[in-house]
Amino acid sequence: MKNTSNCYNKHLDLSKRIKIEKGIEEKRSFSSIANEINKSARTISYEVLRNRNIEYCSSWAGKFKVCEKTSKPPYVCNACPSRKGCRKTRYYYYAEDAQGKYERLRSESRKGIDMTSTEFKHLNDIVSNEIKNGHSFSMIIRNHKDEFPIGKRTLYNYVENGYLDIINLDLPRKVRYKKRKHNNSNISKKDTKIRINRTYEDFKDYVKYYNDNDFNTNIVEMDTVEGIKGESVLLTLLWRNSNFMVAHLLNEKTSDAVSQFMCFLKALLGYETFHELFPIILTDNGVEFSRPDIIENNGNHVYPTKVFYCDPGHSEQKGKIENNHEYIRRFISKGNSFDNFDQNDINLMMNHINSVKRDSLDGDNPIYLMNEFLPTKFKNYFNIKEIEQKDIILKDKLFDYKKKK
Numbered sequence: 001m002k003n004t005s006n007c008y009n010k011h012l013d014l015s016k017r018i019k020i021e022k023g024i025e026e027k028r029s030f031s032s033i034a035n036e037i038n039k040s041a042r043t044i045s046y047e048v049l050r051n052r053n054i055e056y057c058s059s060w061a062g063k064f065k066v067c068e069k070t071s072k073p074p075y076v077c078n079a080c081p082s083r084k085g086c087r088k089t090r091y092y093y094y095a096e097d098a099q100g101k102y103e104r105l106r107s108e109s110r111k112g113i114d115m116t117s118t119e120f121k122h123l124n125d126i127v128s129n130e131i132k133n134g135h136s137f138s139m140i141i142r143n144h145k146d147e148f149p150i151g152k153r154t155l156y157n158y159v160e161n162g163y164l165d166i167i168n169l170d171l172p173r174k175v176r177y178k179k180r181k182h183n184n185s186n187i188s189k190k191d192t193k194i195r196i197n198r199t200y201e202d203f204k205d206y207v208k209y210y211n212d213n214d215f216n217t218n219i220v221e222m223d224t225v226e227g228i229k230g231e232s233v234l235l236t237l238l239w240r241n242s243n244f245m246v247a248h249l250l251n252e253k254t255s256d257a258v259s260q261f262m263c264f265l266k267a268l269l270g271y272e273t274f275h276e277l278f279p280i281i282l283t284d285n286g287v288e289f290s291r292p293d294i295i296e297n298n299g300n301h302v303y304p305t306k307v308f309y310c311d312p313g314h315s316e317q318k319g320k321i322e323n324n325h326e327y328i329r330r331f332i333s334k335g336n337s338f339d340n341f342d343q344n345d346i347n348l349m350m351n352h353i354n355s356v357k358r359d360s361l362d363g364d365n366p367i368y369l370m371n372e373f374l375p376t377k378f379k380n381y382f383n384i385k386e387i388e389q390k391d392i393i394l395k396d397k398l399f400d401y402k403k404k405k
């Protein structure tokens with residue numbers, strides 16, 4: 001008995017078309033060929049009629065004469081014994097030609113826009129307006145998933161083909177990627193005094209101990225973002241489990257400035273709460289982080305915070321915070337001063353960043369995931385508030401209110 005389980009759910013491929021051509025030449029019926037390739041006889045019939053090649057007779061008298069045999073199966077002259085001397089229009093089925101036609105048709109069918117002009121205008125208006133607010137295609141699709149069922153790749157194709165009222169330069173990340181430069185020189189990994197027992201290998205061993213003993217603990221990545229050298233900087237702190245990040249404006253990029261702010265947080269939260277929020281900190285080898293003893297000290301009765309350092313030249317070891325800095329650069333590009341901003345401006349910017357729903361977080365946003373774990377005093381200091389998705393702005397236009405003052 002013929003298995004018909006996949007008769008109607010797969011297209012013909014070249015191997016099946018070769019069998020069709022061979023079956024015709026062997027003068028087999030369409031039913032026999034269909035049984036061999038697990039398709040219906042009607043499929044074989046449509047395939048031959050749709051993809052047969054026409055060859056006209058070279059003589060003027062026979063050019064438009066049609067053989068009656070080609071009006072019934074097998075519809076072609078592949079196996080006809082009279083085809084060499086025939087003075088009528090002839091038809092032939094060739095597997096490779098049929099496959100070529102199929103592939104060209106499939107390619108052409110995927111081009112263009114599969115929606116009405118009204119639907120596309122609605123799509124274009126939404127995408128153009130949200131891109132102006134710095135939204136990514138992921139955000140746009142998530143915010144309007146019930147309005148247009150298309151994916152990111154389709155939107156990128158529309159941009160490439162010039163269908164939308166935006167260009168690559170308008171996209172937040174598309175044109176900012178550049179090939180990374182790989183430093184092949186051997187970077188010295190000689191540990192300074194502060195790195196003893198605080199290397200990246202020590203960090204991995206420490207985290208493994210926690211995981212092996214089923215302890216849940218926060219890992220916080222710490223870094224600074226520089227505007228103009230010698231001026232104020234942002235101290236950034238990111239919780240790995242939620243991608244939640246806060247930023248504090250420092251007057252200078254020094255170890256004293258970093259240490260003073262961390263001591264301020266301890267005084268604000270208390271040693272126990274500070275340790276719960278910052279049990280493990282991973283940072284780089286910048287001079288501003290050269291006082292780990294001050295950051296780690298949580299008094300005599302609370303476990304110390306553990307500070308670890310990435311390997312020199314390996315910022316990817318704290319890759320989450322590095323990637324999150326891209327959001328900050330949408331508001332304040334590199335080379336622009338942070339002196340023009342105050343902590344309220346920075347808090348507002350971070351609220352918009354932390355409200356962005358992420359694919360990596362299964363559609364949740366960092367504020368939603370972290371909110372219940374944050375102490376009230378901490379939330380009040382950074383003025384942490386979730387922004388509605390439609391109101392999120394990820395460009396410097398967020399600070400237009402400063403220009404109006």
